[in-house]
Amino acid sequence: MKIADLDYYATFGNSFLHKIPAKYKLIDAAIILSAVFYAKNVYSLAIMYFLLMTYLVFSGLPRRNFLKVSLYPLIFTAMFLFSMENLTYLTAFKVILRVLCISTTFIFLIFTTPYIQIFKALSxxxxxxxxxxxxxxxxxxxxxxxxxxxxxxxxxxxxxxxxxxxxxxxxxxxxxxxxxxxxxxxxxxxxxxxxxxxxxxxxxxxxxx
Structure with missing residues (x-):
């Protein structure tokens, strides 16, 4: 999937998420990211990722393309994990879930909000x-x-x-x-x-x- 496709979905998409103002989506993204950063265990991260995936199922967004883009950061995550010493399965799973939650949150924002609206809200x-x-x-x-x-x-x-x-x-x-x-x-x-x-x-x- 190309970057231009993301811009196309954000501009011409017709899901209910596209109708929500950008500022509210930015606030939601900030809340989710804060919860991800402060999550103490794997179970909390797993529940958050499950909720995000459930949200995706009912969002009306193209699930296959969405998942494909959200999984890209795992390439760099794998490189990071292989460079760590004394890595445990629990730590690796926690890092992977944290990355997936963050990437999924950002892809929700990018998939449903034209970039000009994002920058206008951020300004x-x-x-x-x-x-x-x-x-x-x-x-x-x-x-x-x-x-x-x-x-x-x-x-x-x-x-x-x-x-x-x-x-x-x-x-x-x-x-x-x-x-x-x-x-x-x-x-x-x-x-x-x-x-x-x-x-x-x-x-x-x-x-x-």
């Missing part, structure tokens, strides 16, 4: 510099995602990555990561120059309508 209590960072980061994600898709297509056309060729695969991955980082920096510089040429003055304005 009430966040400083302008934070809104600028979040807004421009969100815009850059679409450009960078398109760049990554093009790079992955190029890699596949050139033979892709194979376990049977470990040296070649590692070299390909290294080249891919290096080029992607350079291209991302170049893209951010071009985007900043474009904003300046269009009169950007370190502030994003939102309509209050």
């Amino acid at each position: 009430v209590f966040l400083p302008d510099i934070m809104i600028n960072i979040l807004f421009n980061t969100y815009r850059a994600l679409f450009i960078i995602n398109n760049t990554l898709d093009n790079l992955l297509t190029t890699v596949r056309l050139r033979g892709g990555i194979s376990i049977s060729r470990p040296v070649h695969s590692l070299k390909t991955i290294g080249n891919l990561v290096g080029f992607f980082v350079i291209k991302s920096i170049e893209t951010s510089e071009k985007m900043y120059e474009g904003l300046k040429l269009r009169g950007y003055s370190d502030k994003v304005f939102f309509s209050r309508d």
